[in-house]
Amino acid sequence: MKDKRIILGITGSIAAYKAAILERALVKKGAEVQVIITSAGKEFITPLTLSTLSRRPVISEFFARNDGSWNSHVDLGLWADAMLIAPATASTIGKMANGIADNMLVTTYLSCRAQVFVAPAMDMDMYAHPAVQQNLDRLRSFGDIIIEPGTGELASQLTGKGRMEEPDVIIEKLEIFFAKQNELRTKKILVTAGPTFEKIDPVRFIGNYSSGKMGFSLAEECAQRGADVCLVTGPVALQTKHPRIRRIDVETADEMYEAAIAHFPQADAGILCAAVADYRPATVATEKIKKDSEPLPIQLTTNQDIAASLGSLKRKNQVLIGFALETNDGIVHATAKLKKKNFDFIVLNMLDEPGAGFRGDTNKIHIIEQNREITSFPLKNKQAVASDIIDKLIAYLQ
Numbered sequence: 001m002k003d004k005r006i007i008l009g010i011t012g013s014i015a016a017y018k019a020a021i022l023e024r025a026l027v028k029k030g031a032e033v034q035v036i037i038t039s040a041g042k043e044f045i046t047p048l049t050l051s052t053l054s055r056r057p058v059i060s061e062f063f064a065r066n067d068g069s070w071n072s073h074v075d076l077g078l079w080a081d082a083m084l085i086a087p088a089t090a091s092t093i094g095k096m097a098n099g100i101a102d103n104m105l106v107t108t109y110l111s112c113r114a115q116v117f118v119a120p121a122m123d124m125d126m127y128a129h130p131a132v133q134q135n136l137d138r139l140r141s142f143g144d145i146i147i148e149p150g151t152g153e154l155a156s157q158l159t160g161k162g163r164m165e166e167p168d169v170i171i172e173k174l175e176i177f178f179a180k181q182n183e184l185r186t187k188k189i190l191v192t193a194g195p196t197f198e199k200i201d202p203v204r205f206i207g208n209y210s211s212g213k214m215g216f217s218l219a220e221e222c223a224q225r226g227a228d229v230c231l232v233t234g235p236v237a238l239q240t241k242h243p244r245i246r247r248i249d250v251e252t253a254d255e256m257y258e259a260a261i262a263h264f265p266q267a268d269a270g271i272l273c274a275a276v277a278d279y280r281p282a283t284v285a286t287e288k289i290k291k292d293s294e295p296l297p298i299q300l301t302t303n304q305d306i307a308a309s310l311g312s313l314k315r316k317n318q319v320l321i322g323f324a325l326e327t328n329d330g331i332v333h334a335t336a337k338l339k340k341k342n343f344d345f346i347v348l349n350m351l352d353e354p355g356a357g358f359r360g361d362t363n364k365i366h367i368i369e370q371n372r373e374i375t376s377f378p379l380k381n382k383q384a385v386a387s388d389i390i391d392k393l394i395a396y397l398q
Contacts (some may be wrong), residue, residue, distance in 0.1 A: 001175060002030030007076060007112070009085035009105045010050070011092045012040025014155045015121035015164040019086055020045060022167040023053045029171070034059065034076065036105045038092065062104055071104060077111030082174060085109070086147070087121030087164045090132050096144075097135035113241060115177060115224070119147040119170055124160030140381045141361040143220065143241075147173060183394050185226035190267040191219045192260060192274035192306070194234035196253040200298065201285035209358040210275035212236035214323075217386035218271050219245050225390060230267065232259040234274060253277050253303040264310050269319040269393055272307050273347075275358070279303060311342030319396045321389070322346045325357060334368055344396055345369045347389060355379045367392055 006026055010019045019035075026033050033054040037047060047058035063070045085092065085105070092106065096118075101107040109116065118139060126132060127149060136146055147170055151161045193215020197205040216238045219231040223242035231240065232248045234256065240247050248263075250256045253276050264270050279300040289296065307322055314320050322343040324334040327350075334348040348366040355362040356379070364379045367389070377388055 001026065001171075001178060004031045004081045004178060005079055006031050006033050006174075007080045007083040007108065007114075008033050008035045008054075009083065009088070009092075009109070010035060010037040010041040010045065011085065011087055011089045011105070012038055012043060013087035013089050013121040013164070014044060015087035016041055016044035018164055018167055020049055020053060022084075022086060022170060023050060025167055025171050026174075027054060029175075032056075034079070036060070036076070036108055038103055038105050040089075040091075059104060062107075073104065073108040073111045076108045077113055080112055080114045082114050082117065082177065083109065083112045084117045084119070084170070084174065086117070086119035086170060088118045090120075090122050090126050090129075090135075093118065093120060093132065093135050093139065097138040116142075116144040117147055117170070117174065117177075118144055119164050120149050120162070121164035122149075122162050123154055123156050124158055124162045127160075127162040137361075137381075140383070143217075143383050145173070145177075180225050183225045184222055184390075184397075187222075187227045187268045187397065188230070188266055189219075189222045189227045190230050190232070190260065190263050190270040191215055191222065192232045192256060192270075192272050192276075193219065194236040194238075195275050196234045196256055196277045196303075197251050198253065198277045198280035198303075199284045200281050201287065201289045203288050206277060206279070206281065207235075208275045208277065210234070210236075211358060212238050213361065214363060214382050214385070215271075215273035216240065217382040218273055218389060221383070221386040221390045222271075225394075230263045232256055232263070232274070234276075253280065253306070257304045257306050257309070260306050260310060261313075264313060264318075267318065268397060269321070270310055270314075271321045271389075271393070272310070273323050274306075275325070276306055277303055305341075307337075307341040307343070314342055319344045319393060321393060323349070325349045325351060327351045330366070331368070331374065334366075335372065338368055338370065343370075345392060353379075365389070 035050045035058045051058045059071050095106045150163050194212035195208045195210040197207045219229045223229045223244040229245045282299040282301040326333050330350045338346040349356045351357045353364050356364040363385045367375045
């Protein structure tokens, strides 16, 4: 935690008193802490207390004085190594989830490039309400880490889940996060993501439903842990966040093959998450094919096998991870692919499992290793799934 720059966001909750304890613990561990507090938060704890603990002025409003000076949410978002909102009320969580930038805290959140941690605090019925849970799920889909509240006696004198997690537990989660940032330092990782599009004519193509979300989550996770990442992606609507990710955009399987072959030799590991088309039209029409009453036959030819090619090139000091999306007999098919492609381990998704597969924000995976050991994971958001996969990769690299 030493010299880490932390934005501590405080909102209008009785749990704001815990924020002072949290702030003091962060400062004692050597972190620089910048507090941003909402107007409601100041009703529960004073800026004087907080600024005394951090030795920095507390920020609350956009404009500091009536002399034209103002607080830059952009500069704060670039300054931080992490942002922690504790306590986070239902109101603030809702604003964050829906981009309602009507105060300094949420505006800074929207500008923040660093990892965001959210520690909810509210009454049990509020926390359990579908609207709040939906907003929390949306924050998870953005990559935010939700620090689940504890169960116990609440300010309402009811007993249930909703009280903000204790400061020492929150500190531990931050320490684990920062410790992980060095796990892949000096490593180079190749990640493939998204679909490929194979042209039929200038306006039509053969493709699949891959959104690229899983591959992008893996790239961000690797970069977050210190790796230099080469991300080769098919056509997707996603953007990378981490500056250590070098993105190469391709469209066809042939283009992805060329990029992967070129960059894998320099990599310590390859993660082949892209949904690459196995076939492409043997001929591509130069003009748009007009509709006719007769059936349109399309002759297909086989694309080059990226996974098999990289598997044959893999050195002993390299790790290669494959993916398999199956509709039936998943373990059998994935195990066969693991051996055939020379993967170190393969990640299996079953399309018939709710929440798994293309497009969604969640996934349910099974990791199969060369020794036939199988590790199955529960349904998680794709950021958490990426963390599980990279934990396994690190074990192999070590």
